[in-house]
Amino acid sequence: MSQSIHFSISSSRSPNLILPKHSYAKSTLPPSNCRFPVTFVRRPITASSSDLDSSPSQVLVSNNGKGGVSVATSSDYLTAATDSSSIEVDAVTEAELKENGFRSTRRTKLVCTIGPNSCGFEQLEALAVGGMNVARLNMCHGTREWHRSVIQSVRRLNEEKGFAVAIMMDTEGSEIHMGDLGGSQSAKAEDGEIWTFSVRAFDSSRPERTINVNYEGFAEDVQVEDELLVDGGMVRFEVIEKIGPDVKCRCTDPGLLLPRANLTFWRGGSLVRERNAMLPTISSKDWLDIDFGIAEGVDFIAISFVKSAEVINHLKSYIAARSRDSDIAVIAKIESIDSLKNLEEIILASDGAMVARGDLGAQIPLEQVPSAQQKIVQTCRQLNKPVIVASQLLESMIEYPTPTRAEVADVSEAVRQRSDALMLSGESAMGQFPDKALAVLRSVSLRIERWWREEKRHEAMELQDMGSSFSDSISEEICNSAAKMANNLEVDALFVYTKTGHMASLLSRCRPDCPIFAFTATTSLRRRLNLQWGLIPFRLSFTDDMESNLNKTFALLKARGMIKSGDLVIAVSDILQSIQVMNVP
Ligand SMILES: Nc1ncnc2c1ncn2[C@@H]1O[C@H](COP(=O)(O)OP(=O)(O)OP(=O)(O)O)[C@@H](O)[C@H]1O
Ligand SMILES: CC(=O)C(=O)O
Ligand SMILES: [K+]
Ligand SMILES: [Mg+2]
Structure with a gap:
C-alpha cells in the first residue's frame, strides 16, 4: 500500500498565507466572514513524496492508502441546516463553553470513585454538574447489584440530563487485603x-x-x-x-x-x-467482574497490580472476543515494583495508565513516589496514552471541607505535569464532602492551566516519533504541526474529525493552548475520549467530505451558540489526513 503526502494548491490562494510570525496576531486576520481559501481534494492522491510542493497551502492531504474520497450528498447540508439536535456534547461542557469562551474550558479531566456517599441519583448528578468526567467503581467494595445500580443511574443521568460521564470499572486484583x-x-x-x-x-x-x-x-x-x-x-x-x-x-x-x-x-x-509474584494479576473473581463489566457495557476496565504487558494483551483479546464492538479501553494501574520495571511495555499494551499512588507507596519508599509519578506521566505522554494521577490528592477532605495547602500543591503539581486526569478515591466514595473535593480539583486545575498559558510556560517536551507505519507517522506530523500552528496563530479551537479517536489523542498529546473539539460518530468513543487532556468530545455523524463536515459543524455549533462568526479554527481529520485553517463564516 503506497503512502503519499500531497500539498494541493488552491487557485485562490492568498499570496500572504504564510505570514511572518508576528503578523499572525488575530487583529490582522481577514474580516470575520472571510474564510481562508481551502482546497478539497476529491480524488485519490497518488503523488509520491518527491512531488511535494514546498510552496505554502492550507491543505495538507494524504489519501493514506484508503482510496477515493466520497462527496457529501445534498442531504448532509440539509441536515446541517435543519437538525441542530444531531450534534451531542456534554451539557456541562456546553455551559462552560458558552459562559467562559473557548480558551477557559478545563483541560484536565476528573475521575470520581463512587461509594456510599456518592451513589444516590442526586449525588451522582451533583458530581456530574461539578465536572466529573468518569465515574470509577472499585470492585474491591460493594456487591455487583450495587455496582449495577450505580451504572444504571449514570447511564440514566447521561440520557436524561445530557451528560457524557464514562464508567470505569477497577478490578480488585489478587493482592493480600483485610476483610470487610x-x-x-x-x-x-x-x-x-x-x-x-x-x-x-x-x-x-x-x-x-x-x-x-x-x-x-x-x-x-x-x-x-x-x-x-x-x-x-x-x-x-x-x-x-x-x-x-x-x-x-x-x-x-x-x-x-x-x-x-x-x-x-x-x-x-x-x-x-x-x-505476590505467584498470585495471578487477574483472579477468578476479577474475571467474573470483568464479565460483569462487559455485560454492563462499561467504558474502561482498570487492572490492579499489573506486572507485565502479557496480562493486558490477554485481557484485550478476551474483551475483543466478547464485547460487541470491543470498545472497552483497558487501563493499567501502576502500583507495584514489577509494573515500574516493565513500565514501557505495559503502557504500550494498554489504552491508558493510572498512577495508583496508594499501593505504589506501599511497595516503594514514599519519597520515591513523586519521581515515579513524573516518570509514568511523561512515559504515557510520549506513548500517547492517557494517564490518571490517583490517591490521596485531597485525603483530608474525607473529613474536612477544605484541603490542606500541601494537598493543593500536590494537585497543582499533577496539573502542571499535564496528566490527563485527576482522581478522587475515598474523598468522593465515603468522604463527607464529595462535591467540595471535586470543586477543589476543578478550580485548581483551571487556575494552573491558566497560569501556564498566560505565562507561556510551555515545557519543551521533545515528543518522540511513535508511528509504527508511515500512515501513523503522517497523522503524528499533522497533529504536531496543527498544535504548533494553533499556538502560534492563537486560534480559538482545534477541530478533529476522527473515526477511531487516534488523531484526537495525538492532538491532546501536544497539549496545545486551545481546546480540541473532537467529532466522533459513536457515543461510546465520545465517552472514552472524555478521559483525555483538553478534548471536548462531540458525537456527530460525518462523511468523508470535509467541506460538508465543516459546514455542518459550523451550522450546528452556531445554532447552539457554541461558536460564532470570526472564530479562528484549525481542522484536522483522519478521513483525509489534512490540516485546514479558517475563520468560522
Ligand atoms: N463501592 C464502595 N462501597 C463502600 N465503600 C467504598 C466503595 N468504594 C470505595 N469505598 C471506600 O472508599 C475508600 C477509598 O476508595 P478506593 O477506591 O481508593 O479504595 P482502596 O480500598 O483504597 O483500594 P484501591 O487500591 O483499589 O484504590 C475505600 O477504602 C472504601 O472504604
Ligand atoms: C487507586 C489505587 O488502586 C491505589 O492508589 O492503590
Ligand atoms: K481496586
Ligand atoms: Mg491500589
Missing part, C-alpha cells in the same frame, strides 16, 4: 494493642481486635518479627506469634483500619514479594 470489618466503616488500632490477623472466616460477629485476611497462605508466609503494613503504612504492626491460622501482631503505628485495606509484609527492611 463485619460491616463497620472503620476500626481504630491503638499503639501497643495486640490484634489477630486470621484466614478464618467470621460469619456474623467479628471477635474484638480480629481482622480477617483474604489470602489462604498468610499464616504460613509471615514470620515472627515481620512488619505488617496496612494501606502502605497508615497503620503498622509487628508479628509476635503464629498460632495455627491466627497471626498475633502488636500495633506499632496506630491508625484507622478501613474495610478491605491492602496488606503488605516487610522483612529486614524490604517488601516480601515472593508470594
Whole structure:
C-alpha cells in the first residue's frame, strides 16, 4: 500500500498565507466572514513524496492508502441546516463553553470513585454538574447489584440530563487485603494493642481486635518479627506469634483500619514479594467482574497490580472476543515494583495508565513516589496514552471541607505535569464532602492551566516519533504541526474529525493552548475520549467530505451558540489526513 503526502494548491490562494510570525496576531486576520481559501481534494492522491510542493497551502492531504474520497450528498447540508439536535456534547461542557469562551474550558479531566456517599441519583448528578468526567467503581467494595445500580443511574443521568460521564470499572486484583470489618466503616488500632490477623472466616460477629485476611497462605508466609503494613503504612504492626491460622501482631503505628485495606509484609527492611509474584494479576473473581463489566457495557476496565504487558494483551483479546464492538479501553494501574520495571511495555499494551499512588507507596519508599509519578506521566505522554494521577490528592477532605495547602500543591503539581486526569478515591466514595473535593480539583486545575498559558510556560517536551507505519507517522506530523500552528496563530479551537479517536489523542498529546473539539460518530468513543487532556468530545455523524463536515459543524455549533462568526479554527481529520485553517463564516 503506497503512502503519499500531497500539498494541493488552491487557485485562490492568498499570496500572504504564510505570514511572518508576528503578523499572525488575530487583529490582522481577514474580516470575520472571510474564510481562508481551502482546497478539497476529491480524488485519490497518488503523488509520491518527491512531488511535494514546498510552496505554502492550507491543505495538507494524504489519501493514506484508503482510496477515493466520497462527496457529501445534498442531504448532509440539509441536515446541517435543519437538525441542530444531531450534534451531542456534554451539557456541562456546553455551559462552560458558552459562559467562559473557548480558551477557559478545563483541560484536565476528573475521575470520581463512587461509594456510599456518592451513589444516590442526586449525588451522582451533583458530581456530574461539578465536572466529573468518569465515574470509577472499585470492585474491591460493594456487591455487583450495587455496582449495577450505580451504572444504571449514570447511564440514566447521561440520557436524561445530557451528560457524557464514562464508567470505569477497577478490578480488585489478587493482592493480600483485610476483610470487610463485619460491616463497620472503620476500626481504630491503638499503639501497643495486640490484634489477630486470621484466614478464618467470621460469619456474623467479628471477635474484638480480629481482622480477617483474604489470602489462604498468610499464616504460613509471615514470620515472627515481620512488619505488617496496612494501606502502605497508615497503620503498622509487628508479628509476635503464629498460632495455627491466627497471626498475633502488636500495633506499632496506630491508625484507622478501613474495610478491605491492602496488606503488605516487610522483612529486614524490604517488601516480601515472593508470594505476590505467584498470585495471578487477574483472579477468578476479577474475571467474573470483568464479565460483569462487559455485560454492563462499561467504558474502561482498570487492572490492579499489573506486572507485565502479557496480562493486558490477554485481557484485550478476551474483551475483543466478547464485547460487541470491543470498545472497552483497558487501563493499567501502576502500583507495584514489577509494573515500574516493565513500565514501557505495559503502557504500550494498554489504552491508558493510572498512577495508583496508594499501593505504589506501599511497595516503594514514599519519597520515591513523586519521581515515579513524573516518570509514568511523561512515559504515557510520549506513548500517547492517557494517564490518571490517583490517591490521596485531597485525603483530608474525607473529613474536612477544605484541603490542606500541601494537598493543593500536590494537585497543582499533577496539573502542571499535564496528566490527563485527576482522581478522587475515598474523598468522593465515603468522604463527607464529595462535591467540595471535586470543586477543589476543578478550580485548581483551571487556575494552573491558566497560569501556564498566560505565562507561556510551555515545557519543551521533545515528543518522540511513535508511528509504527508511515500512515501513523503522517497523522503524528499533522497533529504536531496543527498544535504548533494553533499556538502560534492563537486560534480559538482545534477541530478533529476522527473515526477511531487516534488523531484526537495525538492532538491532546501536544497539549496545545486551545481546546480540541473532537467529532466522533459513536457515543461510546465520545465517552472514552472524555478521559483525555483538553478534548471536548462531540458525537456527530460525518462523511468523508470535509467541506460538508465543516459546514455542518459550523451550522450546528452556531445554532447552539457554541461558536460564532470570526472564530479562528484549525481542522484536522483522519478521513483525509489534512490540516485546514479558517475563520468560522
Ligand atoms: N463501592 C464502595 N462501597 C463502600 N465503600 C467504598 C466503595 N468504594 C470505595 N469505598 C471506600 O472508599 C475508600 C477509598 O476508595 P478506593 O477506591 O481508593 O479504595 P482502596 O480500598 O483504597 O483500594 P484501591 O487500591 O483499589 O484504590 C475505600 O477504602 C472504601 O472504604
Ligand atoms: C487507586 C489505587 O488502586 C491505589 O492508589 O492503590
Ligand atoms: K481496586
Ligand atoms: Mg491500589
